[in-house]
Every structure is written in structure tokens, then in C-alpha cells.
Amino acid sequence: MLNASLAQAVPVTFGGTLIGNPPCDITGDDDPVSVEFGEVGISRIDGVNYAQPFTLTVTCGADLGNNVALFMGYDGMNADFDDRALQTSRQGLGILLSYDGTVIKPDNGDIPVTMSSHGVMTLPLVPVPVKDSNPALVLFEGPFTATGTVEIRYP
Template sequence: MKPWQQSVLFAVCAFALGSSAMANLRFDGTLIEPPPCTINSGGTIVVDFGDVGVTKVDGVNYRKTVAYTLNCSAGTLPWEMLLKVQGVATTFDSSAVVSSVSGLGIKILRNGVPFTLNTPLLINPASPPVLEAVPIKSAASTLAPGGFSASATLLAYYQ
């Protein structure tokens, strides 16, 4: 028996077994993007530690709040937002950004807890976490006087 003959036979058998009903299905929807957001209106966030004593860097002294704003337009869906600090971590602390000085890092904290770099955190954009930064040093390092800098990227995105 040929395949088309099997289909006809099946259809005849199905019809002969009793009454049946059919309905067409139609699927509709609208694809939308999450609402736009900005961090600090797109500007750079600067944390200036000022003068830092080489012997006073202990991960506690010189702690500063990272002053940022997160503004999102209203959305129609309950989007989930993630926050991440992208950067190169020090070899001695996964929540510290490498600085221009060997053995010195800038540790990032969220609500007082270490914020591991490059790891997303689910947040409420209406009440984003408090971020802080604090200089830390490797236990094996002796810091010398001089300027330092470090950089990372603060990224907020929808899942």
C-alpha cells in the first residue's frame, strides 16, 4: 500500500468511528523590547578616594559609595533586570578590580557584601542596590606612594 493510500484509509476509519469536530487554530501576539534604561544618564561614574595612606589600605578604610542612578522607562511586562560589574579581577580577590599599581585593587561591595566581578545579580530597578568601593591590597604587597587608577563597567540589562 502506498503512503497516500494509508492516509486515505486512516481518514476513512477516523470518520467511520464516530462524529468529530474540527477547529482551526490561530496564534497572535506582539513582540516588544524591554523599556530603555540609562545608568548615570550615560556618563562616567567617578569615585575619588583622594589621598590614601599606603599603610592604611585594609579593605575598610577609605570606603566610598558609588553614586549612580538607574532610570528606566515604564514597561508593560514584568521584566527581570540584572546588574553586573564587568572588569578584570585581581588575583587575590574576585570582587576587586585590578588597579594600575601592583598589589592594589578596588573591591566592589553591594549592600555591604562583596560583589563578585562579572557575575550578574537579579535586582529591582526601582530600588537598585547600594554599591561601594574600597581599596584593598594583596597580603604579600607593600605599596609605594604614587597615583593609582582602576576601571570597570557597570552594566544593567534585562533577562
């Protein structure tokens, strides 16, 4: 049982600063990031050949901390023949983008990533060309391009 005559009071003050989610910077080897596939043999496009790995660095600042759950996705037009692929300037040709073996669908494929190393993480990404399996569609020789935007989102 407590003796009321021995009780003492100690004032306690709590404080801090509320901030929104810190902004993150995404950088690659060049800005904007450009991935060059070089010469791609039409008959050898199979979703494996011609993969061109690259790495993005995401910096959100040390205030974010470690083991913070984030989501990665990217915006762009889906290919008509495969909603997992990014549309290119050539009908019947698309680009699959994967992270850690998981394909990221344009405009619908947020995948979880974990921030580590005091607000800095690296994202190894692998784009690879794919083609429409419709035998009636013929790919013709010539240059192709595709554009998407990689995003990091807070839950």
C-alpha cells in the same frame, strides 16, 4: 443543563504590541562616573577604610513596571590576588565594589536587583581599596586608577 436555543455568540478581539526589553539608562552624579579616593594611607588599607559610597540611577521606563527582576554586574580585570577585586594600575592594590553588603565580582558577579518605582531604581554602591596580603609585596606611593563598567542585565 444549558438550553442551546438561548446561546449567543460574542466576538472577542485581543491585541497588543510586542516589544523587546526596554533599554535602560544608567547615570551617576557625573558621566562617566568618577570616584576619587583622595590620599590613601598604605598601612590603613583594610577593605573597610576609605570606602567612597556613590549612587547610580537606573531608568528603564515606566513600561517595565514594578518588581521586575534584573541583574547587576560589572566588567573589568580581576586583581591577581583577589578575584573579587578590580585590578588597579598599582600591583597589589584592588578595588572591591559592593551593593547592599554583597561584593560584586568583576566579570562574574551578577547579583539580583529588583526594579521598583515605575521603571526607576537607585543603586547605592560602595567601592573600597584592598591590598594583597602577601608580605613580600610592597605597595609604593603614587597615584592609582581602575576602570570597570557597571551593567544591568535582563534575566
